[in-house]
Amino acid sequence: MSTEALSPETVMREMKQNGVTDIVWLPDSETNWLYLLMKADPDLRLVGVTREGHACSIAAGLYAGGHKPMILIQNTGMLESGDSIRGWLMGLNIPVVLMVGYRGYTRHGVNTDTAATYTERFLMAFNIPFFLIENDADSDRITKAFELADKTRQPVVVLVGDEFHGFNR
Amino acid sequence: MMHTADVLKVFAEHRGDAIVISGRGGKHWLQISDTALDLPLGDPAMGGHSGFGLGLALAQPNKRVVLFDSEGDILMSLGQLPTIAEQAPANFYHFILDNEVYATTGGQPVPGAKNVDYAGIAKASGYPRAYSFANIEDFTRELPGILAGPGPVFIALKVLPEVENTPIGQRVRWRKRSADKVVTDVRTALGIV
Numbered sequence: 344m345s346t347e348a349l350s351p352e353t354v355m356r357e358m359k360q361n362g363v364t365d366i367v368w369l370p371d372s373e374t375n376w377l378y379l380l381m382k383a384d385p386d387l388r389l390v391g392v393t394r395e396g397h398a399c400s401i402a403a404g405l406y407a408g409g410h411k412p413m414i415l416i417q418n419t420g421m422l423e424s425g426d427s428i429r430g431w432l433m434g435l436n437i438p439v440v441l442m443v444g445y446r447g448y449t450r451h452g453v454n455t456d457t458a459a460t461y462t463e464r465f466l467m468a469f470n471i472p473f474f475l476i477e478n479d480a481d482s483d484r485i486t487k488a489f490e491l492a493d494k495t496r497q498p499v500v501v502l503v504g505d506e507f508h509g510f511n512r
Numbered sequence: 513m514m515h516t517a518d519v520l521k522v523f524a525e526h527r528g529d530a531i532v533i534s535g536r537g538g539k540h541w542l543q544i545s546d547t548a549l550d551l552p553l554g555d556p557a558m559g560g561h562s563g564f565g566l567g568l569a570l571a572q573p574n575k576r577v578v579l580f581d582s583e584g585d586i587l588m589s590l591g592q593l594p595t596i597a598e599q600a601p602a603n604f605y606h607f608i609l610d611n612e613v614y615a616t617t618g619g620q621p622v623p624g625a626k627n628v629d630y631a632g633i634a635k636a637s638g639y640p641r642a643y644s645f646a647n648i649e650d651f652t653r654e655l656p657g658i659l660a661g662p663g664p665v666f667i668a669l670k671v672l673p674e675v676e677n678t679p680i681g682q683r684v685r686w687r688k689r690s691a692d693k694v695v696t697d698v699r700t701a702l703g704i705v
Contacts, residue, residue, distance in 0.1 A: 365570070388570065390599060392563075393591030400560030401595075404567020407551075407695045409704035412567070430557030431564070436692040 349478050349503060351377035354442070355384070357485035361440075364410040365390055367398040371417035371444045395420025396427035402439050403431045417444040418462040418502070428469065428498060438492040438499075440485070445475070445502040466500055473500040514648045516540050516609055516671045520580070522652050523607075526659050530576035531568065531698065535561045536609050537580035539686045546688065548701035553691045559588030562596060562606065569601035569663070572702065576603050576659075583610040583668075584622050586630060593666075597638025602662040606634075611673035619675035634666035646670040 354377055358366075365388040366381055381387050392398050395416040402412040416424070421443050432439060447456025454460065466473050472491055474484040485501055492499040517540040524544050531549045534541035538552040546552075553564070565579035586593075586608055596604065612625040631642035642665070643658060645651040651669065658665060676683060689697065 365567075367567075390566075390570070390595065392595055394589070396557075397560070397563050397589060397592050397595065400556070400563030401567040403556075403560075403695070404564035404569075405571045406567070407564070407698055408568045408571025409699065409702060410567075410571040426557045427560055430555075431560050434556050434691055435553075435695050437695075 347478055349476060349482070349505065351380050353479045353482045354485070355380050357482055358387070358413060361486060361489040362411050363413045364388065365402075365405050365412040366415050367392060367401045367405070367412050368415035369393070369395050369398070369417075369420055371420075371446070377415075394423070396424035399424060399427035399431040403435050403437045406437050406439065407435075412439055414439060414441040416441065417458075418446050419458045421500075422458070422461060422465055425465070425469070428471070432498040433469070433471075436496040438496045440488045440492050440499055440501060442485075442501045442503060445504050448502070448504045450477075450504075462502065471498055471500055473502055475502045475504050477504040513646060513670050513672045514651065516611075516674065517543075518648050519609070519651065519669055519671060520544055522648065522655060523578075526656055527578070528576065530578045530605075531572065533561060533565050533568070533577070533579040535580040536582035536585070541580070542686060542688070548697040551694050551698060552687050552689070553694055554687055556691055559585050559592075561585055562589060562592040565604060565606065566592070566596050566599060566601065569604035570599060573601065573603055575702075576605065577601070578605045579607060581606060581608045583608055583612070583628070583630060584614055586633075587622055587624075587628075590633065593634055593637035593639070596664055597634075600638075600640075601664055604663040605659065605665055605667070606639075606663075607667045607669060609671045610668055611671050613673045613675065615673045615675050618677050619673055630668040631666055634668075639664050639666045642666040642668070644668045644670075 367390045398414045405412040447454045447459025488499045488501045520540050533551045561581050569577040613619045631644040634642040
């Protein structure tokens, strides 16, 4: 796999390395390869939600019960989830990593998708730290996100700038 | 219609060592029990209690997890029901206190207040068992049998509204612990480091 791409195997390795027990998620258009890997792993529970905001309270409950969940959603869903992130994650001090597909992101900064326009502004407004990953070489930032979440007992976002097929310039 | 306080008193007799997320019954449940296994979370964000209950039940499969949700919360997050049914935690007991109104905002009726069959929705979403009760005698009689069986089970309860009209800033705060302290306490009680 070229380092120009973020491979699903790399994401899985980072999840396992950081002790993730449950993935609370709603599929987006480019995470199917990761889904197939996650589904094949008997030690990982997948909790599918019907609306991204639901993932926050589920993750909070899992954490309260001693599990280590990760939330996997797209930026569109994150925008929809604002009040749940505030109340169920930030308000309850839940140290969880949200891996967020950065729909519309381009390296050159010109985008035609307002989902990308508002993503980082949303995170800054909520004062949620975030890391951008674009390829396998960036993947250690996933571990840094878990470390920061544990240290601060707050949610941390990993923005996936290009998902699994190599960066589209 | 039942009084929420009466419903909770009936339940308390059968609680055992269950974890109780008191939800919209929090103010009354606090008069009955306030241990580390009682989770008065207040209202972190409306519609999320069912998800929290699901997550806790999945993480603690050997503990019974009981939630007192509300119809307003359910209406806001109907999509949680298929997720709960799909995960099917056998230790999850999902009660809703249906007072037909938004009580904390002055008592405005919820959409479909008189018409929605919440137990029917739960059943259609995949809950193996779902019940509805409107009087305390029936509820008292059936509850032991309901709790004796496996979850997930959904129990819709018609309760009288307790409408609040005073501005939020002037209301008496009934919670003794912050929501994040509640989470810390239950983790400690469960031996989670």
